[in-house]
Amino acid sequence: MNILISGVGGQGVLLISNIIAQAAISADFDVKTNEVHGMAQRGGSVLAQVRFGKKIYSPLVWEGTADIIISLEQSESLRYAHFLKRGGLAVTSTQTIIPVTVSSGKAKYPIDMEDRLKNVFPRLIAMDARAEAQKSGNIKAANVVVLGASANEFGLTEENWNKALSNVIPQKYLAINKIAFEAGRRLNK
Amino acid sequence: MGSKILLSGNEAIARGAWEAGLSAAFGYPGTPSTEILENLVRHKDDVYLEWSPNEKVAFEAAAGASYTGVRTIVTMKHVGLNVAADPLMTLSYVGTEGGMLICVADDPGQHSSQNEQDSRHYARFAKIPVLEPSDSAEASSFVKYGFDLSEKFKTAVMLRTTTRISHSKSLVETYGRQAPGAANFQRNPERFCPLPLWSRTMRHNVEARQKLLQAESEHSPLNRIEWGDKNLGIIAEGLSYQYVKEVFPDASVLKLGFAWPFPDVLIREFAEGVQNLLIVEENEEIMEEHVKSLGIKCLGRDLISGIGELSVPKLLKAKAGIEGKRYDTPVCVKESADLPARPPVLCPGCPHRGLFFALTKHDVIVTGDIGCYSLGVFPPLSRTDTILCMGGGFTLAHGMNKAGEKKRAVGIVGDSTFFHSGITGLIDVIYNKGNSVLIVLDNRTTAMTGHQDHPGTGVTLMGEKTGALSIQAIALACGMEQIDTVNPYDLEQTGSALSKALSSDKPSLIVTNAPCPLRTRCEVGPKRYIDTKSCKACLSCVRIGCPAIESRSKGVPPQIDPEICAGCGLCEQTCNFGAIRRKN
Numbered sequence: 001m002n003i004l005i006s007g008v009g010g011q012g013v014l015l016i017s018n019i020i021a022q023a024a025i026s027a028d029f030d031v032k033t034n035e036v037h038g039m040a041q042r043g044g045s046v047l048a049q050v051r052f053g054k055k056i057y058s059p060l061v062w063e064g065t066a067d068i069i070i071s072l073e074q075s076e077s078l079r080y081a082h083f084l085k086r087g088g089l090a091v092t093s094t095q096t097i098i099p100v101t102v103s104s105g106k107a108k109y110p111i112d113m114e115d116r117l118k119n120v121f122p123r124l125i126a127m128d129a130r131a132e133a134q135k136s137g138n139i140k141a142a143n144v145v146v147l148g149a150s151a152n153e154f155g156l157t158e159e160n161w162n163k164a165l166s167n168v169i170p171q172k173y174l175a176i177n178k179i180a181f182e183a184g185r186r187l188n189k
Numbered sequence: 190m191g192s193k194i195l196l197s198g199n200e201a202i203a204r205g206a207w208e209a210g211l212s213a214a215f216g217y218p219g220t221p222s223t224e225i226l227e228n229l230v231r232h233k234d235d236v237y238l239e240w241s242p243n244e245k246v247a248f249e250a251a252a253g254a255s256y257t258g259v260r261t262i263v264t265m266k267h268v269g270l271n272v273a274a275d276p277l278m279t280l281s282y283v284g285t286e287g288g289m290l291i292c293v294a295d296d297p298g299q300h301s302s303q304n305e306q307d308s309r310h311y312a313r314f315a316k317i318p319v320l321e322p323s324d325s326a327e328a329s330s331f332v333k334y335g336f337d338l339s340e341k342f343k344t345a346v347m348l349r350t351t352t353r354i355s356h357s358k359s360l361v362e363t364y365g366r367q368a369p370g371a372a373n374f375q376r377n378p379e380r381f382c383p384l385p386l387w388s389r390t391m392r393h394n395v396e397a398r399q400k401l402l403q404a405e406s407e408h409s410p411l412n413r414i415e416w417g418d419k420n421l422g423i424i425a426e427g428l429s430y431q432y433v434k435e436v437f438p439d440a441s442v443l444k445l446g447f448a449w450p451f452p453d454v455l456i457r458e459f460a461e462g463v464q465n466l467l468i469v470e471e472n473e474e475i476m477e478e479h480v481k482s483l484g485i486k487c488l489g490r491d492l493i494s495g496i497g498e499l500s501v502p503k504l505l506k507a508k509a510g511i512e513g514k515r516y517d518t519p520v521c522v523k524e525s526a527d528l529p530a531r532p533p534v535l536c537p538g539c540p541h542r543g544l545f546f547a548l549t550k551h552d553v554i555v556t557g558d559i560g561c562y563s564l565g566v567f568p569p570l571s572r573t574d575t576i577l578c579m580g581g582g583f584t585l586a587h588g589m590n591k592a593g594e595k596k597r598a599v600g601i602v603g604d605s606t607f608f609h610s611g612i613t614g615l616i617d618v619i620y621n622k623g624n625s626v627l628i629v630l631d632n633r634t635t636a637m638t639g640h641q642d643h644p645g646t647g648v649t650l651m652g653e654k655t656g657a658l659s660i661q662a663i664a665l666a667c668g669m670e671q672i673d674t675v676n677p678y679d680l681e682q683t684g685s686a687l688s689k690a691l692s693s694d695k696p697s698l699i700v701t702n703a704p705c706p707l708r709t710r711c712e713v714g715p716k717r718y719i720d721t722k723s724c725k726a727c728l729s730c731v732r733i734g735c736p737a738i739e740s741r742s743k744g745v746p747p748q749i750d751p752e753i754c755a756g757c758g759l760c761e762q763t764c765n766f767g768a769i770r771r772k773n
Contacts, residue, residue: 008531010753021195021358031195032324033358036300037220037639043736044533057434059324059357062501064519075528086521097750098739099531103731104569107529109741120522139752 001154002061003050006080007072008097009043012143015168016070017048019147023156023164024052032059043100045076070150072143073097074113074126081120090121091150091188093129093142125149125188132183138173141180148184196361198328198354202262202292203228204361205329206236209336210369212259212287213237215247217609218638219266220301221355222294226264226650227639235366238650240641243579243609244269248276248291255289255345256381257372260336267295267308272579272610274311277345281315282383282391284343287370288336291317291347294355297471298498301352301637303559303576305497307472312347312449316395318402319347319449320411321427325359331446334411342398342405349448351471353428353498403450411446414459421511422463424456424476424487429469429499436504451479460485467492467511471499535564537737538713538755540703541630543677544601546733546759547684548572551691553597553626554589558582558611560603561637561705562630569734573601580610586625587618597691599626605635605643607660612667618696619668626690627698629660630677632705640708664698671697678703678713680762706755714756715771721746723768730760730769 003020007013017033024031029052036046049061066084071077071092084090094113101107110116117124127149133142144165151161161181169177196204202225206214214236216226229238241247244265251263265273270293277291293311296302312319320335322328328350335346379387406412422441425433426448433442443459445451460466460480468477468489477489492507493499502518509516535542545565548555549572557563557573558581566573575585586600602611607629618625635641642648647657661672671693673686683701690697706713719730724746731740731747737754740747749760751772761769 009533025195025360031358031360033195034353035356035358037224037356043531043536045531056359057431058501059353059359059428059431060501064521076531079528079531081522082518082520084522085519088521097736098741099529100534100567100569100734100736101531102529103736103738103740103747104734105728105731105740105743106568108527109529110527122522 001052002066003068003070004061004066004080004083005048005050005070006076007046008076009046011046011072012140013046013048013072016143016147017050018168019164020050020154021052022167023154023160024050026160026163027156029053030056032056034059045079047080068150068153070146072129072146074117075109078116078120084121087123089123089125089150089153090117091125091146092117093146094126095130095142127187129184132187133180136180136183137176141177144177144180145184148181149187151181151185152188193360193362195358196325196329197224197356197358198322198325198350199224199356200228201325201328201361202332202348202350204363205332206262206290207232208329208364208366209333210260210367211236211262212369212372213251213254213261214264215239215241215250215261216264217241217244217247217269218635218641219269219294220638221296221352222264222266222269222292223638223641224355225262225292230650230652233651235369240643240650242644244273245276248273251289252276252280252285254372255285255287257287257374259287259370259372261287262290262292264292266302267293267306268302268304268578269293270308270311277311277315279383280345281317282388282395283381285339285345286343288339289345290332290335290339291345292350293347294350294352295472296352298352303578305472307475308347308349309449309475310473312349313475316399317344317347318406318447319349321349321446321448322354323427323430323444323446324354325357325361327446328354329361331411338405342402344398349427351428399450403453406447406450407452407454409447409452412452412455413444414455415442415444416462417441419462420464421467422459422465423467423469424459424480425469426476427471429471432499432501432504433469435501436508445476451476453483456480456483457485460487465511467507469493469499469504532567533564534567534734534736535561536707536755537735537753538706538757540632540677540701540705541565542570542733542735543680543683543759544628544630544701545570545572547680547687548599550684551687553599553691554586554594556582556585556589556598556600558602558606560606562601562603567734569732579606580614582606583611583614583625583627584617586627587614587623590623590625591621597626599628601628601630604629604631604633604645604660608644608658612663615664615669615698616667623696624694625696627696629698629700631660631700631702632708634705634708636705636708640705660700661698669696669698671695672700673697674700674702676703677701678757678759680759712756714758715773716749716751716754716756717758717761717769718749718751718772719746720768720770723766725766725768727765729763729765733759733763735760
């Protein structure tokens with residue numbers, strides 16, 4: 001299983017990759033992940049990767065092989081679209097974050113995002129994750145809503161996910177994040 | 190048998206070193222190496238830890254620790270090893286007592302670096318052995334092997350990782366800690382003082398050691414042949430081994446974990462056992478050149494470029510080349526064209542922004558340096574003209590001004606960089622009667638690498654309070670007469686300090702004094718919003734390049750994202766119509 005998680009620095013991309021990795025470990029899979037540190041984290045486009053299976057060699061996913069692309073910002077799902085394999089699924093928040101390149105007039109943010117997403121991704125789950133997270137009690141759990149919406153695709157059990165959430169998320173925020181995860185899950189049934 | 194946990198390469202090095210009885214660790218932050226020392230902090234009751242002012246200092250301190258007989262590591266990124274190259278070259282002669290590992294992380298693909306130099310050159314240059322793990326489990330076990338090797342041959346050992354080894358996570362078996370050694374230096378000037386009289390003997394010893402190390406490499410469990418299809422044999426080290434297993438699952442593989450000196454007998458045995466030989470290595474073609482020097486024919490660089498990162502697609506292309514087929518990148522989903530680029534930017538509330546914005550009002554050359562403030566080079570601020578290396582911000586400006594450059598050159602370094610190697614540049618400007626305007630962007634942390642302490646923060650890596658060195662007092666002691674400390678969120682104050690410095694023909698220092706809000710986790714002030722009725726959509730505020738200010742098109746008032754606005758108020762100061770207001 002090859003998973004890409006994309007977003008903008010500060011959105012909580014790494015948290016999602018951690019949860020998926022822990023869920024896969026609890027299902028006894030070999031797991032490798034990769035994440036980006038340093039300069040790229042400062043408000044730039046951020047990509048994390050998770051691979052799990054019986055035996056994993058490369059820690060990186062490559063073009064045309066991702067089973068799922070999870071994105072916390074909609075243009076960031078399109079940026080990595082060419083990684084998706086045939087029949088792969090894109091799960092994205094419809095949140096828009098305008099890059100400085102657009103604000104300073106050097107580039108344009110596409111106005112036809114909805115159409116583009118539908119055209120590029122034959123299998124797409126797009127949601128207003130922030131609204132869902134707000135309903136769950138904290139807008140900051142939007143990343144976990146998006147994860148929840150993809151969760152049924154991994155072949156992992158309820159127990160695997162529960163274990164992973166408890167492992168990764170601090171006790172204080174666990175309840176809200178579990179609600180957010182379930183809210184996401186209901187969007188993909 | 191311990192339990193298996195998911196660790197990054199850096200976490201695994203930290204864990205493995207602690208398990209192996211590490212006593213002291215030194216380093217300077219640098220992506221992708223930083224997390225090794227950060228992950229040792231949980232073991233600070235067992236291990237002495239420090240962020241040294243720079244890599245040379247860290248290296249020498251580690252050598253000192255090793256001389257006393259305890260196990261030690263020094264950590265740095267590849268370019269940090271340039272700074273530490275002086276002690277490296279002679280430590281090879283002198284040798285070590287307690288196991289000493291030089292943990293150096295290279296950055297092929299330049300994710301967070303100014304070049305992609307290959308540290309193996311340094312190991313060969315200094316004639317010390319190199320170990321190259323291919324995942325986190327090996328990162329941990331190679332540390333232990335490395336300490337034993339270091340103690341057996343009395344030499345420092347390089348543990349070389351690359352970005353993807355350092356920052357990829359995989360499963361690692363964990364164990365308890367073995368008892369650390371006790372420091373007990375044995376006085377022996379002939380052994381520890383490389384005066385020509387004695388270092389000429391050491392020079393011979395280095396060559397003798399080299400032969401012994403090569404013999405060790407021949408029989409090392411870190412080097413192994415995995416026989417498979419004998420039509421194609423591949424020699425690989427580090428991460429390239431993983432990519433090879435992915436792309437050539439049936440091929441025979443010689444995996445080199447003890448990556449230098451090369452095991453020539455093993456290489457010959459492998460080469461003779463296969464029809465065709467391919468060398469797969471990231472960065473420079475060090476292995477390939479060596480194999481060819483043995484008179485063995487092989488493929489390598491002619492099929493796989495050494496520029497940028499190695500990758501599975503690069504190997505798939507090479508495979509197609511070997512098989513005489515065409516390779517097309519598998520694109521199942523059409524790419525979305527014309528997406529706006531999203532490069533890294535100065536964060537909302539970044540104190541560097543005010544200084545860079547003030548610099549946009551002056552036609553000067555700005556020589557910058559390595560840190561978050563390197564991002565000042567990008568539009569809309571565009572106020573950095575050169576970046577060379579740590580400390581180069583001050584010295585390049587000095588050189589330009591001394592060369593008679595018509596435009597005034599202004600030199601910038603960060604606070605951590607000032608302590609790393611900015612001080613010597615400052616001394617140069619004063620001593621040699623320069624007139625450069627020097628600026629220290631003091632945000633009280635080493636921000637880009639993830640907020641490490643440094644000599645100016647008043648806290649050590651051990652978490653202890655210590656004296657905070659004053660940049661201004663150091664400059665004063667060096668003879669700097671004109672020193673201004675400004676609040677970079679106050680554009681008028683910052684601008685007038687800059688004007689004053691530029692109007693003088695004497696050297697001057699400006700220190701911007703505001704902590705990184707990402708570190709303090711506090712907002713700078715009340716969040717701002719744009720009153721759309723008063724806003725004339727002139728987009729003046731957008732010119733500060735703040736990611737919290739979103740402007741979709743001309744003629745429409747921009748918006749401030751309340752979630753990421755840090756309340757620094759710079760935008761408010763740029764608005765001529767009073768349209769940017771404070772939230773209550």
